Amino acid sequence: MASVARPPKDAAGGRCAYQGAPGAFSHEACIDLRPWDEPVAYDSFEAAIGALKAGEVGCALIPVENTTIGRVEPAATLVEKAGLTAVSEVWRPIRLALMAPAGARLSDIKTAESHPAALGQCTATLASLGVEPVEAFDTAGAARAVAEARDPTRAAVAPARAAEVYELSILRNDIQDSADNRTRFVLLSA
CATH class of the missing domain: 3.40.190.10 (Periplasmic binding protein-like II)
Structure with missing residues (x-):
């Protein structure tokens, strides 16, 4: 708000x-x-x-x-x-969410796409998951690209609303490195 x-x-x-x-x-x-x-x-x-x-x-x-x-x-x-x-x-x-096509499992994810600013906000979390960050023009644009590709090894870092808009499954909520x-x-x- x-x-x-x-x-x-x-x-x-x-x-x-x-x-x-x-x-x-x-x-x-x-x-x-x-x-x-x-x-x-x-x-x-x-x-x-x-x-x-x-x-x-x-x-x-x-x-x-x-x-x-x-x-x-x-x-x-x-x-x-x-x-x-x-x-x-x-x-x-x-609040950042890691999202992927329906049926994808967290253990399958190799890359996470998002705007560079969003990737910078979850660097430690992505590293701990063994997921490679991939820069995209936008958080929701990355979600759209992941949805269109339907590749279970690709995920997006975006707001939870983007998962609804692009029909993706949220694999993990609140992946930002800082609670604040x-x-x-x-x-x-x-």
């Missing part, structure tokens, strides 16, 4: 950009902070910020800091250089 008051409804223009695929942490944060807006997915932080600058959306929600890994790059640097106004921020707890794993998102306006 939001750690600050929600910004006024008219600040968003009806559409809020985020980086990632449906089911990503940024998507969840968009829905929680701006429930009246349509969340709009973009493949990169640059594209989400660019959409705001071009007037395609009224705001963009971008992760900039995490309690486990520090700055979320390249997002934090892009926000600093964008010349946009931060109208609000929200700290969200981040949180990410700060900033809501940008032109």
Whole structure:
């Protein structure tokens, strides 16, 4: 849930950009902070910020800091250089789940795909499981790719909601290395 008051409804223009695929942490944060807006997915932080600058959306929600890994790059640097106004921020707890196609067993998993920031938040856990991290553009995008591949040796690290969206089985919940794993998102306006 939001750690600050929600910004006024008219600040968003009806559409809020985020980086990632449906089911990503940024998507969840968009829905929680701006429930009246349509969340709009973009493949990169640059594209989400660019959409705001071009007037395609009224705001963009971008992760900039995490309690486990520090700055979320390249997002934090892009926000600093964008010349946009931060109208609000929200700290969200981040709970990571390891998910795979139905029927896969934890002992079968060889690789776990996710956004580099998410992988950095569960490095010790993945190492203890003997699972190799593989970088992807997004947490939920990795879940989608794993679902499409149907390979029982591939898993994704993503929010539990992504398992529902992409019909994956959760092999283990709360795989983040820190119990106090949180990410700060900033809501940008032109």
